[in-house]
Amino acid sequence: MAPSLSEYKTDVHNDWCPGCGDFGIVNALQMALAEMGIERDRAAIFSGIGCSGKTSHYINTYGIHTLHGRVLTFAQGAKLASPDLTVVAVGGDGDGLGIGAGHFVAAGRRNVDMTYIIFDNGVYGLTKGQASPTLKLGEKTKSLASPNQNYSVNPIGLAIASGFTFVGRGYSYDVRHLKDLIIRAVKHRGLSFLDVLQPCPTYNDINTRDWYAGVDLADESAQRHSRIYKLEETKYDSKVSYASESVLHEKISQALIKSLEWDTKIPIGIFYQNELISACTVRMADKIPNYLENPPSRQRISDNSSPLTDISKILDSLQI
Amino acid sequence: MAPSLSEYKTDVHNDWCPGCGDFGIVNALQMALAEMGIERDRAAIFSGIGCSGKTSHYINTYGIHTLHGRVLTFAQGAKLASPDLTVVAVGGDGDGLGIGAGHFVAAGRRNVDMTYIIFDNGVYGLTKGQASPTLKLGEKTKSLASPNQNYSVNPIGLAIASGFTFVGRGYSYDVRHLKDLIIRAVKHRGLSFLDVLQPCPTYNDINTRDWYAGVDLADESAQRHSRIYKLEETKYDSKVSYASESVLHEKISQALIKSLEWDTKIPIGIFYQNELISACTVRMADKIPNYLENPPSRQRISDNSSPLTDISKILDSLQI
Amino acid sequence: MMTDFTWLIGGPQGSGVESGANIFSRVCAAAGYNIFGKREFYSNIKGEHSYFTVRVSEKEIHSNVNDVTLMTSFDAETIFRHFDEVSAGGGIIYDSGLEQTETVKVRTLDKPFLDRLHRRLESLDCPFTVTGALNAARNNGVTLYPVSFKSLLEGMAAESGNERLRNMIRMYNVIGVSLSLGLVGMPAHPLYKSIGAIFAKKPQVAQTNEHAARYAYSHARQLGEFAHNLPGIAQRPDTILVQGHYGTSLGKMVAGCRFQSYYPITPASDESTYLESHEILEVRNDRPGSTAVIQTEDEISAIGMMIGAALTGTRSSTSTSGPGFALMTEALGWAGINEVPIVITLYQRSGPSTGLPTRHGQDDLLFAVFAGHGDFAKIVYASGDIEESFYDTGRCFNYADKYQIPVIHMMDKFLSSSVVTCKRFDPSRISIDRGLLLEEIKGEYKRFAATPNGISPRSRLGLAGGIFWNTGDESDEYGHITEDPYMRIQMMDKRMSRLDLVLDEIPESEQAVSFGVSKYTMISWGSAKGPILDAQTMLKENGIDVGFVQVKLLHPFPAELIGRLLAGADTLIDIEANHSGQLGKLLLQNTGRKPDYYILKYTGRAMTCTELYDSVYNIIHGTAKHREVLTRGA
Amino acid sequence: MMTDFTWLIGGPQGSGVESGANIFSRVCAAAGYNIFGKREFYSNIKGEHSYFTVRVSEKEIHSNVNDVTLMTSFDAETIFRHFDEVSAGGGIIYDSGLEQTETVKVRTLDKPFLDRLHRRLESLDCPFTVTGALNAARNNGVTLYPVSFKSLLEGMAAESGNERLRNMIRMYNVIGVSLSLGLVGMPAHPLYKSIGAIFAKKPQVAQTNEHAARYAYSHARQLGEFAHNLPGIAQRPDTILVQGHYGTSLGKMVAGCRFQSYYPITPASDESTYLESHEILEVRNDRPGSTAVIQTEDEISAIGMMIGAALTGTRSSTSTSGPGFALMTEALGWAGINEVPIVITLYQRSGPSTGLPTRHGQDDLLFAVFAGHGDFAKIVYASGDIEESFYDTGRCFNYADKYQIPVIHMMDKFLSSSVVTCKRFDPSRISIDRGLLLEEIKGEYKRFAATPNGISPRSRLGLAGGIFWNTGDESDEYGHITEDPYMRIQMMDKRMSRLDLVLDEIPESEQAVSFGVSKYTMISWGSAKGPILDAQTMLKENGIDVGFVQVKLLHPFPAELIGRLLAGADTLIDIEANHSGQLGKLLLQNTGRKPDYYILKYTGRAMTCTELYDSVYNIIHGTAKHREVLTRGA
Ligand SMILES: Cc1ncc(C[n+]2csc(CCOP(=O)(O)OP(=O)(O)O)c2C)c(N)n1
Ligand SMILES: Cc1ncc(C[n+]2csc(CCOP(=O)(O)OP(=O)(O)O)c2C)c(N)n1
Ligand code: SF4
Ligand code: SF4
Ligand SMILES: [Mg+2]
Numbered sequence A, B: 001m002a003p004s005l006s007e008y009k010t011d012v013h014n015d016w017c018p019g020c021g022d023f024g025i026v027n028a029l030q031m032a033l034a035e036m037g038i039e040r041d042r043a044a045i046f047s048g049i050g051c052s053g054k055t056s057h058y059i060n061t062y063g064i065h066t067l068h069g070r071v072l073t074f075a076q077g078a079k080l081a082s083p084d085l086t087v088v089a090v091g092g093d094g095d096g097l098g099i100g101a102g103h104f105v106a107a108g109r110r111n112v113d114m115t116y117i118i119f120d121n122g123v124y125g126l127t128k129g130q131a132s133p134t135l136k137l138g139e140k141t142k143s144l145a146s147p148n149q150n151y152s153v154n155p156i157g158l159a160i161a162s163g164f165t166f167v168g169r170g171y172s173y174d175v176r177h178l179k180d181l182i183i184r185a186v187k188h189r190g191l192s193f194l195d196v197l198q199p200c201p202t203y204n205d206i207n208t209r210d211w212y213a214g215v216d217l218a219d220e221s222a223q224r225h226s227r228i229y230k231l232e233e234t235k236y237d238s239k240v241s242y243a244s245e246s247v248l249h250e251k252i253s254q255a256l257i258k259s260l261e262w263d264t265k266i267p268i269g270i271f272y273q274n275e276l277i278s279a280c281t282v283r284m285a286d287k288i289p290n291y292l293e294n295p296p297s298r299q300r301i302s303d304n305s306s307p308l309t310d311i312s313k314i315l316d317s318l319q320i
Numbered sequence C, D: 001m002m003t004d005f006t007w008l009i010g011g012p013q014g015s016g017v018e019s020g021a022n023i024f025s026r027v028c029a030a031a032g033y034n035i036f037g038k039r040e041f042y043s044n045i046k047g048e049h050s051y052f053t054v055r056v057s058e059k060e061i062h063s064n065v066n067d068v069t070l071m072t073s074f075d076a077e078t079i080f081r082h083f084d085e086v087s088a089g090g091g092i093i094y095d096s097g098l099e100q101t102e103t104v105k106v107r108t109l110d111k112p113f114l115d116r117l118h119r120r121l122e123s124l125d126c127p128f129t130v131t132g133a134l135n136a137a138r139n140n141g142v143t144l145y146p147v148s149f150k151s152l153l154e155g156m157a158a159e160s161g162n163e164r165l166r167n168m169i170r171m172y173n174v175i176g177v178s179l180s181l182g183l184v185g186m187p188a189h190p191l192y193k194s195i196g197a198i199f200a201k202k203p204q205v206a207q208t209n210e211h212a213a214r215y216a217y218s219h220a221r222q223l224g225e226f227a228h229n230l231p232g233i234a235q236r237p238d239t240i241l242v243q244g245h246y247g248t249s250l251g252k253m254v255a256g257c258r259f260q261s262y263y264p265i266t267p268a269s270d271e272s273t274y275l276e277s278h279e280i281l282e283v284r285n286d287r288p289g290s291t292a293v294i295q296t297e298d299e300i301s302a303i304g305m306m307i308g309a310a311l312t313g314t315r316s317s318t319s320t321s322g323p324g325f326a327l328m329t330e331a332l333g334w335a336g337i338n339e340v341p342i343v344i345t346l347y348q349r350s351g352p353s354t355g356l357p358t359r360h361g362q363d364d365l366l367f368a369v370f371a372g373h374g375d376f377a378k379i380v381y382a383s384g385d386i387e388e389s390f391y392d393t394g395r396c397f398n399y400a401d402k403y404q405i406p407v408i409h410m411m412d413k414f415l416s417s418s419v420v421t422c423k424r425f426d427p428s429r430i431s432i433d434r435g436l437l438l439e440e441i442k443g444e445y446k447r448f449a450a451t452p453n454g455i456s457p458r459s460r461l462g463l464a465g466g467i468f469w470n471t472g473d474e475s476d477e478y479g480h481i482t483e484d485p486y487m488r489i490q491m492m493d494k495r496m497s498r499l500d501l502v503l504d505e506i507p508e509s510e511q512a513v514s515f516g517v518s519k520y521t522m523i524s525w526g527s528a529k530g531p532i533l534d535a536q537t538m539l540k541e542n543g544i545d546v547g548f549v550q551v552k553l554l555h556p557f558p559a560e561l562i563g564r565l566l567a568g569a570d571t572l573i574d575i576e577a578n579h580s581g582q583l584g585k586l587l588l589q590n591t592g593r594k595p596d597y598y599i600l601k602y603t604g605r606a607m608t609c610t611e612l613y614d615s616v617y618n619i620i621h622g623t624a625k626h627r628e629v630l631t632r633g634a
């Protein structure tokens, strides 16, 4: 029997600030795992360093809290050695798009079959509110002495330019929607990326829950109450459904254009999805036919401490 | 009197392979420096590690051959400390888009007023031909044991997603065009990026000079003889000429769409240019009014070994 | 007897413990006392337990003691964690509303602590509640001062007619401070002044807080007697109250550091934030100067940018902690082979890996000394206290420039989270020596020209006629790549020879400091100095003479000097905040002499002079282990 | 006298020097000789000078000598660079078309070398041309064998009617080899067989080359007499000819390493390339196995992926060199605090920084030992030759698994670019010990459970019931973050205690090897072993007994064992390929004993036994410096 939702929770004391958007994400993740019925010991959550990095301790599956910026590297290694594990990597926007941006780009190219979720709060939470790479140029959150000096990176655009085959965005206070997104992402065959808008009530007083809810816009227009809207409620079709260069380019460019929306209209949902590009695990199987049935982590290497690998043919070829 | 072209050359023995595309790039760079009449001791060329990394030794200006993947960090530091220097960073595609991709993304956000040129040969030259991040998925150059396992990164798309304000592409065998591009790039107020297609005759037997010249296509169509065409010879307009979100998005998305062209039609020239976003050096001056006239490298800090900085007001405030 | 008073305030992170301690420290300092304050906190933003101990004394003090004289607490956790530290004769001011709180209801009490707490309360026959803990303290001779913080707010609200005050639990910290100051008989005026100073930018907040302070201060009179008081002594001129990072920050400004690149990390980034908040600098007889403070994408970029900036002739530095430093080791070698003067301020914390990221440690010494692949010259230099760190920062930049060498300046979390009084920093005691940095160049220039002492005149990017090349590869005199074996030897010898030069030229007084050498002599480095000095005084007060040698130059190691200094010492006691006795290893490696005893602490909490005293005492009396491990501190 | 013959082939990179040497080595090995070959090359793809020396002997040999017996050269540079190395009685086969070439026309001769060359030729009164250099050699007793390589090609073309042969200068290498083999009287058949084997995948190329070989071989008869010959001796069974990286590569396969992540870097990446080209593995009584070889975006990713893979229970490793290793030090500490078994094969090259990237060095020892911030346990283990490295690789994985600890396996460029004969590797001598790796789990599981010896049973990602957490922070027994001071002490002690366990449990024979101890004793580590063993034999042949102790376990340092082994040694000579005598420092740090003499080499070229012999000889005769610096090798 699949575990119940509560079984995915640990009894570790959660020390995020009251009202932190991170709670919604961890809840959505636990709900997604439960809904998919993934056995607790068949899943591994990898996390980076930051407030967000503590996530892995709150989920009762294998949980690996790695290093700042390196979460994707650990996670990919585990998945490549053990392709039948469900692997989810999570981390902050500083973690993934600042110090970890190089791995982000490379992971996109590699397309390992797993999911990466960025907790996008515009700040470096755990180090007390410095600007993260997603904070817009010139914005000054309350924790900054002067306005942000850097242009913001576009996580969706970056993911697409890097080759991610599933790119979506969620909102941490829309837990059900996020849960569904996570399920889609985990089920995607290839590397899926979710940029999750995550208010940090402690340090980011610009992109707050109210701001996302459009409270400041309400005066201007009585109609709209939220900046956020769902792509799936529009005609937007994210999927590359057959292998043609023109379809591919069309889907990529619509996603890139969509990713530029911000300010008063912020789309969430799936921006881009392409299962026609093979996952890295599949590419491995092209080279090593039995890779998926007999992956590194399952191979028998010894029998009673005697090595089983037979290199005699190689040695023969070296014999003079 | 401005130095002559030959004065920009050193007498260091150049040990690139015969026919290497790197020669064209270093020539174009020297020509550009000469044409702009930049004093030799007012320019600094920073380079990464790789065949391309040797470039700085062949140019008779200040030349800093840095570390693999780190060239942008050194170059930005120098420019920020000495904003009146002409700074050009160069390096390989592995250097800049593999190990250095994180700095690439961050540099885009920072928009320091300098130029970055990637020698894009699809391989790791100096380490004997492994796939670089720009080699396409499934391609097998002669130095690879099996086809390339990774999706290729799109340097132009990545640069735009990262916030570079000038993004172009050159071809190393079209030296004059490249020289002109470099001049435009150096004159750009902000961070300019040039992806230079650079055949590596030793290891990359796919993207060869002949391939770029379209020799294999000649059979199919008698008309076209080169894969490469120039954006400036089309109606393409790369420039963001006034500050409106819709113009910006239009220019960004046309550049991104353009960057997806490959295979039989490869555009070179300027993809995107935006001087409306302030350069980092200008942003510095917003915080520190006399930053440009009195930058870090010019400040007097001592007089006869006595410190000139006066911290007495700060000390007063600490006095109890 | 002289005053020696320790005050403790605790509370969840975000509840104002730090500003409370700040006010208390200022008031006591203004009253003429010496202050030694230290903050402990979790790697957490809100909710976990944080506390501040402020030691107040007429004597010179350099560390904390084990015992607390007066504790003020407005949450149950502070009581549970610290009731046992309050000494007989001491007092606890607490919020009477908390009395019924059970231990298990406090979610932030972690299991290992809770287990210990329960065992302790059980052994004392006390219930697992705040009352239980307080009774335990009372039984131990501690006076309890229950105060209903809620009623105080209500009283204030009623008095002023400002109903909003009723729920301002944010002011519990100021109330706690004011009650404390009232109880110990400190005059009230400095309290109000301090509040004004701390909330200078928010007059409204300042006013409300002052109101609370007045109300609480006068309430303190109703609390009854307390055995200790702090009436204030003569004010001392030229005294400043500084936080841990002020020494290196102000040192950098005065030394002329004009470029600081950094990536945020505890406990280093406070320095960069401070530099940035003072980025525009006053310069004598000149237009304003400035520090370019650049937040980078990671520490690799921080060191790369710093090197780039240093190549322009700008004094440049970065500030980081262990994990960040680890990422810098590749580029460190580049600076080494290219003879680039840079200063890395290394604020250590407890490793390995992320370790205890907000706790203290001195465990990066050997890593710093041997950081980077290949053989190259560097300097590792350590400061023992905040005051020293100001002047040392000046020295580090001079060393870097004179020897064209990377300098690693070792600091740590104990220093960074201390708040102390010290003599006003004297910038005129910092001199600036840029070594062979050229202002103009005539004739042919070779960046790495062979010279008798191995130091080549240095050009900078942009200098007319001074073109040079740099490369991480071995290079010839111009800086162009060479693979020639003889050129290689020449260049290796040239670079490495400066290690001898450093030992020859740096004055001995800058290399190590002897605080007396006896039969038993302590040897240490860095922030352990403070507790050691205090323990040394305590030992002396008890008629025991113990020597102490502080090593400041850790690499190249002043083997001959240290050997000489230690000549009179029979028994060597190595004292460090790490597991493996890293200085001891360095000592043995360089002098062939091995410490006889080790006193080590690696809980992440700084040593107290009390526990150090005990261990040294035991060593002298033959009752100590070869390796004493200290454990004090919650 | 026994045969001891050294052959040298040189040429621009890309001209087939390596395959030429390969053929020559195979032929000589097939003829029953022991082979010691070594390649030197620039950090360059095409055009710079590369050369190969192959020492051929009936005796066991472990290194190169100073002198060359026969040199074959088809470019001027090889003659200019090496003419002086050919000993009296030796010979030079060269392309007569080169005779007029002037030194200054050879663009790849760098200035420092050119200056030395000119001084040398001047002193010998020889013109600055190939002829000048050759005359110098002849005057020194060397026989010259001019051959017009062009005419040979023309002759071949004419003979076969294949005009394309006329311009096949690509075959100059095979021609040089064949001329050499003919001149020394080696039977021809193995030559053709070797060519067939080397070009097995390109039959067309094989055929053309064989043709050239036959033609040149028979031409050799016209060259005249040569004082040395290599007629071939009895073939030896169970001998293999191996390149430097085969030991660790094959060792990894046999040890069951199934995951290797890497980022390309000289001289480490050959190993990964080799593993990938043999990624599918035969497994006894089972379906095929495989190694997942992953090229990462940088070395940070390489170590991260390796750790991730190791957490699944897969034996995992990476292979890198100094700059890459520098980038791994942060994650190394993560593996340390999380007790993850990983193996880093560290192929050292000359540092610091990029240094001499294709040249030899043993200068990362202290960096490896102290790599990473904070105190954590690791093992540093060094192999002395290629054969050893095969078995050592097996050991390293066992150490990693048994002690749940990162292991750094020290290799270097000298090893990696050697080609030697040795006894066929015997996989059955490798045993696999996975330590406490669990296959199933019953009951509650705690990854970091306290145990008597500090090693906790290990689960792996995906194992039913074995859920655990890891964190770089200090953790409790489950792996959840803790900041508790007592838990901290428990965990630090638990992790660090395994250093003692390692010293206790690893057999002494695996920790260090004594090759005899005498009044004068050499101490060393890693690849210096080969030249030392040969020098030791030479000394013995001259009636001088010199001891030698090879340290294999460098960290934790087997202080007691080494002290014991060295007890009989009066005078210690530390021999290493670095500037600072890193093993010497480690020795002093751990045993309090200091080497009396140092023989160091840091030109990037490996030591020859000849120069080592000379230095040791001088030490014994009191004519040596305290620090002897070796310089041999172009
Ligand atoms: C190498 C390294 N540098 C710096 C740090 C310090 N550090 C810890 S968390 C953090 C930033 C966290 O920001 P983000 O990734 O956005 O996560 P958040 O806290 O916002 O969830 C930093 C810089 C570190 N742990 N390691
Ligand atoms: C940290 C580090 N890792 C690896 C290397 C080895 N290395 C030298 S050049 C190079 C790749 C060069 O490829 P690219 O950047 O594309 O330059 P190219 O040679 O093609 O111009 C590598 C991996 C290094 N120098 N430093
Ligand atoms: S600082 Fe921000 S991101 Fe971190 S826990 Fe608090 S609210 Fe959440
Ligand atoms: S390997 Fe390729 S990139 Fe490098 S020098 Fe040769 S041709 Fe140029
Ligand atoms: Mg964040």
Ligand SMILES: [Mg+2]
Pocket: B050, B092, B093, B094, B119, B120, B121, B122, B123, B124, B125, B132
């Ligand atoms: Mg390249």
